[in-house]
Amino acid sequence: MTELLRIERAAKRFGEFVAVDGVTLTLPAGRLTAIIGPNGAGKTTLINLVTGAFLPDSGVMHFKSEAITHLAAHQRVHRGLSRSFQIINIFARLSVLENILIPVLSRRRRTAVSFHVAQRETDAIAEARQILREIGLGGKENVPAGALSHGDQRLLELGIAVGPAPELCFLDEPSSGLTPVERSTVLELIRKFSAERRTTFVIVEHDMDVVFSLADWIVVMNRGQVLAEGPPAEIRENRAVREVYLGEDL
Amino acid sequence: MTGRLSPRFTTPLLALLVLGLFLLPWIAGRYPVYLAMQILILAVFSLGFNLLFGYTGLLSFGQAGFFAVGAYGSAKILLAVPNLILGIAGGVAAAGVAAFLLGILSVRHTRIYFSMLTLAFGMMIYSLAWKWRDFTGGDDGLVGVPRAPIDIPGLLSISVAAQDRYYYVVLVLSLLAIAAMYRLVRSPLGLTLQAIRDSEIRTEFAGVPVRKYRLVAFTIAGVYAGLAGALLAPLENTVTPPIAHWTMSAEPVLATLIGGIHTFGGPIVGAFLFFVIKDIIVRYTEYWLIWFGVIVVALVMGFPSGIMSIFAQRPK
Numbered sequence: 001m002t003e004l005l006r007i008e009r010a011a012k013r014f015g016e017f018v019a020v021d022g023v024t025l026t027l028p029a030g031r032l033t034a035i036i037g038p039n040g041a042g043k044t045t046l047i048n049l050v051t052g053a054f055l056p057d058s059g060v061m062h063f064k065s066e067a068i069t070h071l072a073a074h075q076r077v078h079r080g081l082s083r084s085f086q087i088i089n090i091f092a093r094l095s096v097l098e099n100i101l102i103p104v105l106s107r108r109r110r111t112a113v114s115f116h117v118a119q120r121e122t123d124a125i126a127e128a129r130q131i132l133r134e135i136g137l138g139g140k141e142n143v144p145a146g147a148l149s150h151g152d153q154r155l156l157e158l159g160i161a162v163g164p165a166p167e168l169c170f171l172d173e174p175s176s177g178l179t180p181v182e183r184s185t186v187l188e189l190i191r192k193f194s195a196e197r198r199t200t201f202v203i204v205e206h207d208m209d210v211v212f213s214l215a216d217w218i219v220v221m222n223r224g225q226v227l228a229e230g231p232p233a234e235i236r237e238n239r240a241v242r243e244v245y246l247g248e249d250l
Numbered sequence: 251m252t253g254r255l256s257p258r259f260t261t262p263l264l265a266l267l268v269l270g271l272f273l274l275p276w277i278a279g280r281y282p283v284y285l286a287m288q289i290l291i292l293a294v295f296s297l298g299f300n301l302l303f304g305y306t307g308l309l310s311f312g313q314a315g316f317f318a319v320g321a322y323g324s325a326k327i328l329l330a331v332p333n334l335i336l337g338i339a340g341g342v343a344a345a346g347v348a349a350f351l352l353g354i355l356s357v358r359h360t361r362i363y364f365s366m367l368t369l370a371f372g373m374m375i376y377s378l379a380w381k382w383r384d385f386t387g388g389d390d391g392l393v394g395v396p397r398a399p400i401d402i403p404g405l406l407s408i409s410v411a412a413q414d415r416y417y418y419v420v421l422v423l424s425l426l427a428i429a430a431m432y433r434l435v436r437s438p439l440g441l442t443l444q445a446i447r448d449s450e451i452r453t454e455f456a457g458v459p460v461r462k463y464r465l466v467a468f469t470i471a472g473v474y475a476g477l478a479g480a481l482l483a484p485l486e487n488t489v490t491p492p493i494a495h496w497t498m499s500a501e502p503v504l505a506t507l508i509g510g511i512h513t514f515g516g517p518i519v520g521a522f523l524f525f526v527i528k529d530i531i532v533r534y535t536e537y538w539l540i541w542f543g544v545i546v547v548a549l550v551m552g553f554p555s556g557i558m559s560i561f562a563q564r565p566k
Contacts, residue, residue, distance in 0.1 A: 051455065077457035091448035093512075094441070102445045105438050106457035112466075114439040121438060164457050 001028030003065075004168050004200055010049055010059030011224075012042075019045040021224035022059070027168070032194055033202045034215035038244060042224040043204045044086060047170045051083045052076045063168070077106070082166030084157045086173050086204075092146030096137055099145050099156055100128035103163025128163070135159045135189060151182035158186065162193055169193075171203045175210050183207075187214055212236070220244065271421055275414040283417050287485055289525050290424040291478045292505055296517030297431045298474020299502035304511035305435055306467040307447030308357075309365045311499050312372025313475045315352075318379055318494030320345040320476030322386055325395040325483040332398035334410060334419065334484065341480030342473055348375075349472020350465070357464035360450065372499055379491035391490030395483045420481050427477055432514060434470070443467055475502075508549050510556020519558055523549075 005027040012020040020042045027033055035043045048054045050061060052073035061069045068076055082103075091099050104124045105111045119125070132138045135155045140148065145156055154174065161169050174190065175183040187210060193199050205211045211218060211232075218235040220227045228238050235241055275283050295317060302308045324341030328334070352371045356364055379386045386392065397416045400408040410416045434440050445453045446460055454460045483489050492498065501524065502517065509520025527545055531538040553559055 053451075053455075072459070073454045074457050074459045077455060083455055085452070089449055089452045091445045091452065093448050094444060098441060098445075102442065102453065102458070103456035105442070110438050111442040111458055111463075112439055114434050114437045117433070117436045118438045118441045119436075160452065160456065 001030055003027075004029045004063065005050065006062045007046075007050065008060050008062075010046070010056045010061065012045055012049055012054060012056050018224050020049060020056070023221075023224070023226055025219065025226060025229075027200065027202065029167070029200050030194075030198075031200065031216045032190070032214060033200075033217045033219060034211040035202060035204045035219045035221060036206075036208070036211055037221035037227070040223075041221040043221055044172055045224075046221070047083060047172055047202075047204060051081055051170060074106075077103075077164050077166070080164075080167035081170075082161050082164050082168070083170040084161040084172055084174060086176065088150070088153045088157055090145045090153055090156055090160065092144070094145055095142050096145055096148065096156060097125070097128055097132060097141035100131050100159050100163050101125065103160055104128045104131075107164045131159045131163060134192070136185065151178055151185075154178055154182070154186060155189070158189060158193075162197060162199060165197065166199055168200045168202065171201060173204055173206065175205065175207055183210065190214060268425065272418075275417055280413060283414060284485075285525055285529065287417055287420045287481075289521050290420050291481050291485070292501060292521035292524060293518040294424050294427045294481070295475055295478035296502040296505040296509075296521050297428060298471040298478075300506045300511060300517045301431065301435070301443070301474070302467055302471040303503075303506060304516070305440060305447060306443045306464060307450075308360065308464060308467070309503075310356075310368040310468075310471065311365050311496060311503075312352075312368030312370070312375075313471065313502055314494050314496065314498035315372035315375035316345040316349050316472040316475035317479040317482075317498060318375055318489075318491075319348045320479030321483045321489045321493055322379065322392065322479075323476070324480035325392040325489045326385070328395050328398050328484060329392065332396055333401045334398045335400055335402070337398060337484070338423070338477070338480045341483070342476045345476020345479065346469055346473040349475070350469045353465045353468035353472070357461055357468055369496060369499075372494065372496055376491060376494035376496070379494045386491070389491060391488055392483075393488045395487050395489060397484040397487075416484065420485070423477065423481065427474060428518065431474070435514060439463075439466070504546055506556075508546060508557060510553075510558035512555055513558040513561075516556045516558045520556065523557065 003026055007023055007025040010020055010023045023046060037043050049056050052071060056069065060067060063079055063081060066079065068079060091102065101124060104127050105121060108124055110121055110124060132141055135158060137152060137155060145153065148156060158174060161171065174186050178186060190201055194201055203214065215232060217229065218232055219229040220235060220241050222244050227244060228235060228241050274286055299310065299313050302310050320341040323344030324337045327340040328337035356367045356371065359367060380388060397411045400410060410419050442458055442463060446463055450460045505520035505524045506517045508523050509518065510516030528538060528542055531541045535541060
């Protein structure tokens with residue numbers, strides 16, 4: 001498989017707390033990876049380092065062989081990196097359609113246009129509507145995003161994350177707070193986007209049912225380090241992983 | 251955005267309003283015309299402020315600084331070169347440059363830090379207006395600012411010295427500024443600014459360089475403040491330091507809060523109410539600010555989203 005992302009010895013500390021401690025990781029294109037680990041293992045911090053929310057204290061990152069360590073978050077998005085957030089992060093006062101339109105306009109470099117109304121961006125609107133139909137929110141395009149149910153907001157956030165047509169997309173707990181039906185909808189969408197849009201997804205999840213039903217590859221983190229990585233069957237049998245998840249059925 | 255009036259209702263109403271404004275000098279006396287100019291100038295000032303606050307989520311307490319730069323810039327040029335176009339354009343350009351330069355420093359921060367920085371920069375401009383006597387005239391200000399003719403050498407020269415004539419300059423430029431802002435807030439840029447207001451982090455991770463866009467909004471707001479100031483100087487024939495004071499920055503804040511921050515027309519309606527309420531109160535008491543404050547508190551408590559929220563459509 002083609003290498004998409006390479007992280008070498010990435011480290012980040014907050015005061016005395018070492019959140020990510022010399023992580024080295026390679027993510028190939030097309031492999032759906034799950035990052036798991038107990039609370040405080042450094043999963044979300046690692047996503048923040050890769051997507052540009054934080055700069056690492058040390059280490060380097062390459063995306064499609066290009067050094068991205070010091071690029072701003074928005075520059076990484078234009079290189080093909082995208083993400084969702086652990087706590088839902090949408091544009092609450094904008095309509096559902098406008099929520100998707102923002103990343104689509106951004107990818108098309110049309111956000112600075114000021115000489116005509118946004119409704120005239122017909123190509124971008126058509127693309128945003130297509131994404132809305134795919135995530136099942138096609139009938140709610142004029143609803144303010146803040147008025148959606150929690151489940152629909154999760155779907156919308158997934159739509160915003162795929163709006164920039166990323167090659168690599170990090171989803172931070174995409175099934176958090178969802179009902180079983182909503183959860184299966186989200187999982188189905190991730191599979192669909194993975195296959196049809198050629199987006200490589202990396203999910204951070206606590207729900208092991210989701211992880212083992214979805215992931216091709218699992219990275220286990222503990223105390224800021226990579227404890228183990230491998231295919232689900234191998235991780236399930238890994239003694240060190242079982243000790244970290246003592247009492248939990250993998 | 252939600253909260254839009256039906257075009258079937260607004261289009262004829264706006265046409266009537268604009269017609270009424272053009273006929274005003276023919277049907278009203280000098281004072282209503284003067285008051286209309288004050289309202290239009292505050293409306294332009296407030297629209298710029300609301301691009302920052304209502305659309306981008308940045309509360310500036312220093313807009314009077316750019317208002318003053320526009321007013322002093324216009325006054326200095328008009329005192330040297332009696333050409334209204336040059337005077338107003340120069341004032342607007344000076345305010346735009348000042349807003350851009352101070353914006354580079356200000357937009358690095360958000361929330362209260364941004365507000366405090368803008369307050370500090372606004373008061374620095376106020377201090378300059380007081381202390382830089384050679385340029386600003388100090389506490390005397392700049393007096394005798396002429397309502398110079400609209401002059402294009404070799405082509406035309408229109409005198410606007412009379413108040414009724416100058417009114418049309420204020421009216422036309424204000425309407426153009428309002429139309430430009432209306433177009434801007436409905437454009438992809440306007441939509442992006444609203445996204446920044448809702449979640450700057452989400453916007454950045456949608457691929458938008460948020461700080462640059464905040465700087466654009468800050469500069470445009472400065473240009474609008476500068477235009478308002480540049481129009482005021484020839485109207486009052488004088489420019490003095492209090493126009494740069496933070497209390498002047500409060501005027502667009504109050505007008506916008508009264509009218510509504512989430513509707514395009516809110517700051518315009520707020521500017522109208524601001525002057526009408528003030529005008530009524532000062533007829534009865536010299537302590538107009540106290541009563542004005544009471545009314546503003548009542549309006550904000552009664553209509554937290556502003557007067558214009560009465561007309562806003564409910565989300566379906």
